[in-house]
Amino acid sequence: MTDAIEPVPVVRPPIAAMLLGYAGLLPPIIAVAVRLIDPAKGGMMLALALFYAALILSFLGGMWWGAVSARVSGAALSLWLAIAVVPSLVALAAGAVLFASVLSAAAIVAAGLLGSLLVDMALIRAGHVPTWWMKLRVPLSVGLAALTLLTGLLAQP
Template sequence: MIPAEGTSVRDQPPALARTLGYAGLLPQAAVVLVLGFGPAWWRFSALSLGYAYPALILSFVGGMWWGLAARSDRPPAWVWVAAVAPSLVALATAAPWAIGAAWPAPSLIVLGASLLGSLLVDRRLVADGLAPAWWMSLRLPLSVGLGLLTLASAVFG
């Protein structure tokens, strides 16, 4: 791919990362379609998968942040804390299901909002030089996409 005028190859995410990242939106998009238009007997499975997938991805995002911190000689302490928080949030959203409380809409809302909020950490990682220059060009559409699809699954669920 030829970079846009005024940008360099270093400003662009690797093509494979971009392709796989966007492909990662497909499972949640399928969930929303099933919830909106699928048969009633698929709803519980769709909701379960529609909860599990963003919870896993949120944990994965924290793992990426941990990896960025680990490759730095002197990462700020906040990065380690931020890197652990997504897994704890994902785990906490499982509690309502585990105890029979209202689920899944509240958990989906927390996960969707957390994915959207993760962009604040991503932006800071770039500003602090811990993430590559192209980081936000990939993280923005992926976090917004999965965050909004997760919120949509709460609405349709």
Template sequence: MEKSASLPPAARLLGYAGLLPPIGCVAGIAAFPDQRALLLEAGFGYAALIYSFLGGLWWGQGVARGRATAGLFAVAVVPSLLAWGLMLLQRHGLSIATTLLALGTAILVSPLVDLRLARTGSGTRGWMALRLQLSTGLGLLTLALALR
């Protein structure tokens, strides 16, 4: 990606729109406490999906650069494997709150990979700022669900 290019407005708008599902889950629990279990599951599923998507972005950046290390590709598969593992653990008795805490924390830490990629010359102007905002938003909303 070229550093001189900036993110198009649609990327920002649709990125922020991606926070609507977890906002809806948090608000939904307050409005409809009898639907808490469903909303926690929906929030977990959405956060896991987006976290997996981030791994795909990292993988794509590695492929696009043509000189990425095996380490980048290994890190890029971690989000999907972690989300899948947490889902399995949840299905086998680990509480939804614990899996949401683990997933929310992983999402909050995920920009460290983007920072590393940015240091190596990849990234569009505005990318890191948006990634930090979206990861902070999704991470905190996921943690809020864990505490509901």
């Protein structure tokens, strides 16, 4: 008899999670399209897309908070909860530099989105999120980060 643990098969994300997750990319896609079609109206749309990306970054921390709160206790919980507030602080930092440099703010949010994948991988390893988690998180975070950088670039005078 062996003590080897058999790998858990990675299943597909639920259809609702996929539909809602990918629909979450629509706001920045629409903002970029409006900016390209009608530059006069596009500026406000780009600003909204950047704020939206910062909100999503903060939302990720809320997801982590909820995931670990249901499964962890003690000192480990304190550490995970501290990690879970970081995305909101990164979004706040982006807001603090927004009026000085839209591109810098977009880069901060994009870096936060990409960096969030490291925490997601740790959540997977610890067994705190479903096995399909990364199948959804990677394309959504990379997609939103790329759209956020594009938003920042298009917002340049």
